[in-house]
Amino acid sequence: GISHELNQPLMAIRQFAENGAAFLDKGKPEKARANLDRIAGLAARAARIIKNLRAFARNEAEPMGKVDVVAVLNSAVEMTEARLKSDGVTLHWSPASWPAPIWVMGGEVRLGQVFVNLINNAADAMSGQQVKVIEITLVPGDRLEVRVQDSGPGIADPDKVFEPFYSTKQVGDGMGLGLSISYGLVQSFGGRIRGTNTETGALFSVELDYWRAEMAA
Structure with a gap:
């Protein structure tokens, strides 16, 4: 279940990482930075998904x-x-x-x-x-x-x-x-x-x- 829930943000992280590397190769650090920011946001969401799934497994209610x-x-x-x-x-x-x-x-x-x-x-x-x-x-x-x-x-x-x-x-x-x-x-x-x-x-x-x-x- 965790694997299924995390697959999509991980795919997006990979795409943004590849895009960021391509922008660096082209000498466009600003666009690379934007991709890094999106990766950070997706990683945070993945962490929240894990926290939420653990809470659901313990039958805890999110406030x-x-x-x-x-x-x-x-x-x-x-x-x-x-x-x-x-x-x-x-x-x-x-x-x-x-x-x-x-x-x-x-x-x-x-x-x-x-x-x-x-x-x-x-x-x-x-x-x-x-x-x-x-x-x-x-x-x-x-x-x-x-x-x-x-x-x-x-x-x-x-x-x-x-x-x-x-x-x-x-x-x-x-x-x-x-x-x-x-x-x-x-x-x-x-x-x-x-x-x-x-x-x-x-x-x-x-x-x-x-x-x-x-x-x-």
């Missing part, structure tokens, strides 16, 4: 608080950017379309892990297809809904998709824990996650409570 869901989504997109690019996946996510920040009640690390899992699972579902598209949208309402839509074949059994070890992947390609972990994480701060099929693929929606001042009390 809840005021979390900017737009910033969390931006981080999740950045962490999966290298993987999506290598797999030829087109991601539609326009943070500029939303009045950032959008504050919700939750745990920053755990919420980020949920969205990384959803993006990676969507990419896995579209493996072997010619058209690979993931779209992330926000739907305001009584609660904020974050939708992750893919252009894959859909969910074979929506009623079981969040069960531990449920997986449609080949043996050895994963433990089937990603969605089960995500389900537990969203529930841990009072949210709701659902998986349904649409005409164009699978749709996962995460409902979150808006942060209110009285929650801090």
